[in-house]
Amino acid sequence: MKPLIERYGTAFAGMAMVLAFVVFAPNFATAGNLLNVVKDTSFLAILALGFGLALTIAELDLSIAEVASLSAVTAGALIQGKYDPSLAVLAGLGVGLGLGLLNGLTVTALRVPSLIATLGTAAIARGLAFMETQGVAFVGRWPTSFTGLSRGTTLGVSNLVLWLVAATALTYGLIKWTRTGARMVATGEAEEAARLSGIATGRMKLLGLALSGLFAGVTAVLLAANVSSAAPNMAGDYFLYAIAAVLLGMTMFEPGHPNVPGTVFAAFVLKALGNGLVLMGAAYYVQDIMLGVIIIGSVAFSASVVKQAAFKV
Amino acid sequence: MTDIAAPILSLRGISKSYGGVDAVCGIDLDLHRGDVLAICGDNGAGKSSLIKIISGAQPPTAGTMTLRGEPVRFRSPHDALQKGVATIYQDLALAPRLSIAENVFMGAELTRRLGPIQLLDKARMRAEARRYLSRLSVDIPDTRRPVQRLSGGQRQAVAISRALRWDAEIIIMDEPTAALGVRETAQVLQLVRSLKADGRTVILISHNMRDVVALASRVVVLSRGRKVVDRPIDGLEPDDLSHMIMNGAERPAVAAAS
Ligand SMILES: Nc1ncnc2c1ncn2[C@@H]1O[C@H](COP(=O)(O)OP(=O)(O)OP(=O)(O)O)[C@@H](O)[C@H]1O
Ligand SMILES: [Mg+2]
Numbered sequence: 001m002k003p004l005i006e007r008y009g010t011a012f013a014g015m016a017m018v019l020a021f022v023v024f025a026p027n028f029a030t031a032g033n034l035l036n037v038v039k040d041t042s043f044l045a046i047l048a049l050g051f052g053l054a055l056t057i058a059e060l061d062l063s064i065a066e067v068a069s070l071s072a073v074t075a076g077a078l079i080q081g082k083y084d085p086s087l088a089v090l091a092g093l094g095v096g097l098g099l100g101l102l103n104g105l106t107v108t109a110l111r112v113p114s115l116i117a118t119l120g121t122a123a124i125a126r127g128l129a130f131m132e133t134q135g136v137a138f139v140g141r142w143p144t145s146f147t148g149l150s151r152g153t154t155l156g157v158s159n160l161v162l163w164l165v166a167a168t169a170l171t172y173g174l175i176k177w178t179r180t181g182a183r184m185v186a187t188g189e190a191e192e193a194a195r196l197s198g199i200a201t202g203r204m205k206l207l208g209l210a211l212s213g214l215f216a217g218v219t220a221v222l223l224a225a226n227v228s229s230a231a232p233n234m235a236g237d238y239f240l241y242a243i244a245a246v247l248l249g250m251t252m253f254e255p256g257h258p259n260v261p262g263t264v265f266a267a268f269v270l271k272a273l274g275n276g277l278v279l280m281g282a283a284y285y286v287q288d289i290m291l292g293v294i295i296i297g298s299v300a301f302s303a304s305v306v307k308q309a310a311f312k313v
Numbered sequence: 314m315t316d317i318a319a320p321i322l323s324l325r326g327i328s329k330s331y332g333g334v335d336a337v338c339g340i341d342l343d344l345h346r347g348d349v350l351a352i353c354g355d356n357g358a359g360k361s362s363l364i365k366i367i368s369g370a371q372p373p374t375a376g377t378m379t380l381r382g383e384p385v386r387f388r389s390p391h392d393a394l395q396k397g398v399a400t401i402y403q404d405l406a407l408a409p410r411l412s413i414a415e416n417v418f419m420g421a422e423l424t425r426r427l428g429p430i431q432l433l434d435k436a437r438m439r440a441e442a443r444r445y446l447s448r449l450s451v452d453i454p455d456t457r458r459p460v461q462r463l464s465g466g467q468r469q470a471v472a473i474s475r476a477l478r479w480d481a482e483i484i485i486m487d488e489p490t491a492a493l494g495v496r497e498t499a500q501v502l503q504l505v506r507s508l509k510a511d512g513r514t515v516i517l518i519s520h521n522m523r524d525v526v527a528l529a530s531r532v533v534v535l536s537r538g539r540k541v542v543d544r545p546i547d548g549l550e551p552d553d554l555s556h557m558i559m560n561g562a563e564r565p566a567v568a569a570a571s
Contacts, residue, residue, distance in 0.1 A: 179422045179431035186419050190408035197406070197420030197475070198391035256410060 010301075011252040011262075014269035021276035028279050035158065037275050038268070039150075039226075042164040043219050045267035047238050048245040049171045050215025052258040055246060056175065057208035058188040059107060059114035063099065063122035064216045064242060068235035070125040071095040071220035076138035076230025085146035092221040093214060099125060100213015104206035114209070129232035137231035150226035163222060164264070167215070172260040184208055185257075240291045245270055247298035270294070319382060321346050321514055322367070322398075322483060327376035328538075329362050336362035338538040339376070344483070349505065349515045351529035351546070353522075353558055359538040360518045361487060367516065368400035368485050369393030391420075399476030400485040406472055409461035413453060414442040416460050417474045445474035449507045451500075465493045466500030473504055477511075484508060485516045490524060502528060522551035536561035 022029040047064055054061035075092030079085065099121055106117040144152075152159045175181040186194040187204040195201050219238070224230045248270065249262030274287045320343035329337040337359045344350055352360050365371045367378070369387030378385050380396060387393040390400060407416050418438045424431040442456040451470040453463075460471055469489055476484050486505070490498040498521075505528050508515055519525050525532060526549060534542035534557050541561050557563055 177432050179424050179433060182415065182422055182433055183420070186408055186411065186415070189411055193406045193408050193416075194419060196390050196402065198394065199420045 006255050007253060009252070010248065011265060014248075014265070018269065018272045018276075021272060021279070025276045025279040028276050033275065033279075037271050039158060039160045040275075041264075041268045041271045042160040043223055043226075044238055044241050044245060044271055045164055045264045046167045046215055046222070047219040047235070048242040048249075048263050048267050049167055049260065050212040050219075051242050052246045052249070052260070052263045053171065053175075053184075053215070054114070054208050054212035055258040056188045057184050057205045058191065059118075059205060059209055061100075061103060061114065061118045061209060061212040063103060063118040063125060064212060065235045065239035066122040066125040066129070067096055067099045067213055068216040068220040068223070068238070069231070069233055070099070070129040070132075071217040072224040072230040072234050073129050073132050073138065073232055075221055076224050077132055079142050079146055079224075079230075080138045080140055085143050088146060089149070089221050092224070093217040096217020096220065097210060097214040100210040100216070101206070103213060104209035107209060108202040108205050118209075126232070133230075133232045135232065137229050137234075139229040142225075142228040147225045147228050150222045160222060160226070163218070167218065168260060168264050175260060180204075180207070240288070240295070241267075241270055241274075244291045244294045244298070248294050251298050251301050318345075320344055320379075321381060323379040324367070325377050325379075327363070327366060327373045327378070329359075329366060329371070330374050335538050337366070337373070337535075340535075340540050342533065342540070342543070344514060344516070346482075346514055347509065347512060347530075349509055349517060349528055349530045351525040351532045352516065352518050352535065353520075353525060353532060353554060354535035355558055357537075358535040360535055362538075363535070364400070364485055364487055364516070364518060367393075367483075368398060370400070394476075394479050394481065397480065397482040398485065399479055399481035399483070400487070401469065401472045401476065401489060402487075406475070407460050407468060410459050412459055413446075413456040413463070413471055414438045416471050417442040417445060417456075417478055419475065421475075421478055441478075442474060445477045446470055448477065448511060449473060449504050451504070464497055464500075466497035466504070469501050470504055473508065481513070483514045483516065487518045488520065489517070490519065490521060498524070522554040525554060526551050534558055534561075 027033055047068060051061055051064055071092040074095045075088040078088035078091055103114070103118050103121050106112045106121070107114045148159065150160050154162055175185065183194065183199045184204045184207065186197070186199055187201045191201050194204075216235070220235060223234060245267040246258055246263050248266035249264075250256060250258055251262070252265065253259050253262045270291070273290065277286055277290070278284075322344040324340055324342040327337060327340045327342075328335065340363060352363065354360050366373045369390045369392050372386070380398070385396065387396070387398070393400070408419065414435070422431075423434040423438050423441065425434050426432070439456045443453070446453055446456075449470050451467060453467065460468060463471065473484065489505075490501050493501060502524060505515055505517065517525075517529065526546060529546045532542065532544060532546050532549070532554065533540055536558075542557050542563050544563070
């Protein structure tokens with residue numbers, strides 16, 4: 001049946017590939033390695049869920065990685081300065097939310113296309129992150145109340161996994177069950193129609209980009225807590241991964257729409273793919289090539305909102 | 314108490330000029346409940362310009378409007394919608410990849426409150442969307458289907474259902490059958506009849522004189538921004554209408570007969 005293949009084709013392909021690694025890649029199927037893949041999926045999926053929210057209102061947020069890096073070093077600076085860890089967490093989230101709001105205002109009030117606005121924000125955030133750290137990383141013996149956010153467990157389950165579950169559930173609930181979510185979707189799908197129906201499309205765009213920034217902040221705090229350090233480019237490697245996760249996710253479950261299950265599942269598949277390739281001895285650059293193919297392939301395959309967002313420049 | 318015979322909408326001296334072009338000049342018009350008013354005229358006669366004023370898409374340069382006896386000014390199409398005047402746009406107003414129910418309730422969702430959160434009441438929206446459609450004699454069992462899979466006529470029905478959702482008393486349609494085939498046109502004509510049967514007031518722009526004669530209870534002909542004909546449809550043939558539009562006046566024999 002065609003709709004089934006359309007909805008689950010790439011998901012099955014992804015599963016088949018993961019199973020192939022289970023059989024062929026040495027050490028892939030060990031508990032330790034799989035847990036690492038899942039933890040790494042958490043960072044990626046949370047960042048990607050934010051990018052997906054921006055894409056839901058038909059805007060591209062190209063600043064997520066730099067915003068996350070700036071959030072991480074801001075939190076890191078406060079931890080290094082012996083401030084209360086909860087303050088560091090709030091500062092990290094605040095930087096993300098603040099830059100997300102800045103993106104939103106630039107797009108809605110100044111009418112700068114998001115492609116350009118977020119590119120500018122990315123450059124600014126990057127500069128600020130290097131300024132804060134003078135180019136080096138903050139490393140140290142950080143309090144466990146901070147590092148435990150990522151490294152701890154609750155009732156035997158990794159906290160990272162719990163954050164991922166929470167972020168997934170909240171995003172899914174927002175989009176599928178709330179009026180605000182429905183209005184964000186309507187704004188992204190048909191802005192003019194939404195406006196004529198009385199939806200405050202500007203506010204929806206602001207919200208989507210603000211949430212994208214906030215999710216980058218959450219990712220940043222978890223990343224820094226996981227490695228007890230913060231570097232000015234620490235989220236850089238997640239940028240292409242996050243975009244690939246959202247776009248690949250748009251080929252499954254609800255083809256053509258950015259969707260939460262697709263994003264999270266694609267994040268897992270991509271991280272498993274990257275991990276499996278490394279275990280099978282592939283060079284590090286193979287991952288980049290793989291991401292490039294997936295990004296282009298996914299959009300060619302479906303992803304009309306992306307085309308809409310990108311051509312608005 | 315509102316007088317039944319009083320017009321639901323009155324225009325007095327409505328004009329619109331774009332720079333030097335006078336698109337609409339001093340139009341007086343009374344619309345009564347249950348009217349199906351056809352607005353006819355040649356290309357550039359000012360039909361769309363007039364409709365945009367009534368739908369809130371643009372303000373008039375001069376003149377006043379009265380809605381249900383009260384003076385009114387629409388700030389936007391949404392403002393007009395809230396006051397019961399809905400416009401059915403050709404393609405602009407639907408989100409093709411969203412479902413029928415989502416389109417019907419766009420911007421006016423049915424919700425349940427959970428603390429500060431407004432949760433969507435999807436089951437009720439689906440059922441209500443189906444009910445609106447059946448009021449228009451359109452039967453689409455599954456309102457979760459995306460609008461892009463529907464025929465042109467069914468899409469019009471979805472757009473009209475949204476107007477019903479807002480409980481619009483006046484429904485404006487600018488060339489609703491322009492892009493449609495024979496069967497779909499028949500379907501849209503049926504929609505207009507259903508609206509009339511439902512007690513709505515309809516303003517219709519059409520270049521198709523057969524449609525106008527078949528549907529309208531009244532016809533207004535514009536020529537170069539002025540109203541040159543305003544009369545009940547009875548007894549008019551499509552040819553008479555074409556003649557009025559070309560001559561910018563009633564044909565003498567018809568005028569005498571009415
Ligand atoms: N935005 C505008 N700016 C300048 N002139 C305009 C504008 N809109 C309409 N006009 C002019 O106003 C006049 C009336 O146009 P309008 O679109 O109302 O005619 P119409 O009766 O709807 O024609 P058609 O049958 O072709 O749709 C025309 O001369 C047109 O060129
Ligand atoms: Mg017109």
